[in-house]
Amino acid sequence: MNSELIEKINTLKxxxxxxxxxxxxxxxxxxxxxxVIGDSLALAQWATKTNADMIVVCGVHFMGETAKILxxxxxxxxxxxxxxxxxxxxxPADAFEKFIQQHPDHTVVSYVNTTANVKALTxxxxxxxxxxxxIDQLPQDAKxxxxxxxxxxxxxxxVTSRKMVLWNGGCHVxxxxxxxxxxxxxxxxxxxxxLAHPECKTPILAMADVVGSTQALLLYTQQNNAxxxxxxxxxxxxxxxxxxxxxxxxxxxxxxxSTCGCNECNYMKINTLKxLYNCLKNETPEILIxxxxxxxxxxxxxxxLEMSK
Ligand code: 13P
Ligand code: SF4
Numbered sequence: 001m002n003s004e005l006i007e008k009i010n011t012l013k014x015x016x017x018x019x020x021x022x023x024x025x026x027x028x029x030x031x032x033x034x035x036v037i038g039d040s041l042a043l044a045q046w047a048t049k050t051n052a053d054m055i056v057v058c059g060v061h062f063m064g065e066t067a068k069i070l071x072x073x074x075x076x077x078x079x080x081x082x083x084x085x086x087x088x089x090x091x092p093a094d095a096f097e098k099f100i101q102q103h104p105d106h107t108v109v110s111y112v113n114t115t116a117n118v119k120a121l122t123x124x125x126x127x128x129x130x131x132x133x134x135i136d137q138l139p140q141d142a143k144x145x146x147x148x149x150x151x152x153x154x155x156x157x158x159v160t161s162r163k164m165v166l167w168n169g170g171c172h173v174x175x176x177x178x179x180x181x182x183x184x185x186x187x188x189x190x191x192x193x194x195l196a197h198p199e200c201k202t203p204i205l206a207m208a209d210v211v212g213s214t215q216a217l218l219l220y221t222q223q224n225n226a227x228x229x230x231x232x233x234x235x236x237x238x239x240x241x242x243x244x245x246x247x248x249x250x251x252x253x254x255x256x257x258s259t260c261g262c263n264e265c266n267y268m269k270i271n272t273l274k275x276l277y278n279c280l281k282n283e284t285p286e287i288l289i290x291x292x293x294x295x296x297x298x299x300x301x302x303x304x305l306e307m308s309k
Contacts, residue, residue, distance in 0.1 A: 005273050006033055012280040019052035020276070021067070023059035024214045025236035025268040030058045030276060037240065039215035040066070040112045041127040041308065044301065047071050056279055057287075060085045060267050064287040065116045069297045076287045079275035083267045085113050087199070090169030091148030093117035099145065103165055106143040109135065110300070111152060113171075116289050118147075120296035123303070128152060128198050128213035130308035135160050137307055151175070152198045155205055173265045174199035176255035177232045182207060185230050185251060192228035192251065195220060200232050204253075208232065221245055235262035236269075 010033075013020065021043050022034035031037050036046050040063060047055060047067035054075045057064040062085055064078035096118050100108055110122040111131070119125055126134045135156055138144065146153040147167030151174065157164055177200055186192065186207070195217045196208035205211050210220050214237050221229055221241045228249045231238060235252045242250055252262035279285070289297070 002029060002273060005277055009033060009273070009277050009280060012277070016054055016280065016283075017052050018054035018056055018280060019046075019050050020056045020058060021046055023063060023236075023268065024218070024240055025234040025265050026058045026271060027236070027269060027273075028239045029273050030271060031236070031239055033273070033276075034058060039127065039129055039213045041129040041213065042215060043067065044070060044112070044127070045305065047076075048305070050074075054280075054283070056276065058271050058276060059083070060088075060265075061287075062088050062113055062115060065119075065289060065297075066112060066301060068287040068289050069116060069119070069294050069301060072289070072291075072294050072298075075283065077279050077283070077285060078287060079271040079279040079285075081285045081287075083270045085267055086172040087111070087113040087149055087169055088115055088118075091115075091118055091167055093121065096147060096167065097121055099147070099167060103143070103145050106145045106165065107138060109138075109144055109146045109164070111147065111149050112304075114148060116293050116297045119300055120293050122297075122300040124307065125300045125304040127304070129216060130304065131156050131198070132159060134304065134307045135162060135164075149199055151201055151205070154202060155198045155211065171199045173234055173255075173263055174232075175201055176257070176263055177201070177204050177253050178256040179203050179207075181254050181256075182230065182232070185253065189228045189230065189249075189251065191226065192230045192249075193220075193224060193226045194230045195232065197233035204232050217241075218244065221248065221250070234265045234268065236264070238262075 060083045068076040144164040146164040148169030153166035193209040255263040
């Protein structure tokens with residue numbers, strides 16, 4: 001029973017001075033029990049501020065790694081270590097290192113959806129919330145490598161007039177949104193605003209009224225007067241959107257190959273309330289990063305936090 005499990009989780013949390021951080025794509029019951037929910041940037045910022053001894057990151061592996069890199073003295077857990085990320089997987093560190101060597105005079109900017117080893121090769125990390133702001137602070141004539149998400153990279157190139165060299169990576173969820181189904185839905189809901197995450201392909205972004213991180217899209221739904229919103233990001237975000245604006249109508253844009261109406265990240269949904277409980281109880285699975293990688297990877301993340309103030 002969920003209510004028993006929730007009680008046990010709350011008791012363990014107090015006993016162990018643990019904090020539960022969840023991403024907006026997590027299952028609804030995890031979002032509801034979390035101490036904080038946020039986008040990748042917010043989760044990283046909280047990881048630097050918490051006084052807890054244990055951080056349970058209910059999200060995917062790179063989010064746990066980011067928290068551990070920032071707080072190496074704390075125990076950091078992800079309820080299921082199989083919670084990976086197709087975007088991080090599309091950029092192996094050895095291949096990325098060769099790519100950097102082929103562009104020796106370039107500043108290396110990496111999206112936060114990368115492994116600790118890729119971050120260790122990076123000059124500055126960005127998230128979807130701060131990518132534009134950080135790129136804007138780099139010298140206008142700087143040569144830049146951006147990886148791994150080519151859609152986000154193309155989007156940043158278009159809004160900043162840069163010519164960043166892009167790694168050819170992508171997210172298996174955001175690349176799947178169907179333009180045809182979006183056009184259909186817009187005919188059905190002509191007054192609806194279209195909200196898209198920058199990991200979506202260019203034609204979807206071109207139709208969007210707003211492009212932003214999960215947190216930015218959520219904020220837009222709270223501040224905009226529209227009553228209907230078509231959402232092109234992982235459908236977990238609809239839970240918080242609906243909670244914040246119970247009288248508004250949120251419609252997920254479906255993927256190309258599916259009869260179901262929404263687009264889910266199978267990695268994000270791997271974490272369950274039961275796994276969260278086991279994780280707090282048994283203090284496993286823990287995120288561990290060797291000291292040398294941690295030392296190299298923290299620099300571009302701290303630079304990001306500084307540059308996004
Ligand atoms: P946000 O940083 O916008 O929450 O995005 C994280 C992510 O994994 C998007 O797919
Ligand atoms: Fe990674 Fe895509 Fe899942 Fe985000 S939605 S965690 S980018 S696989």
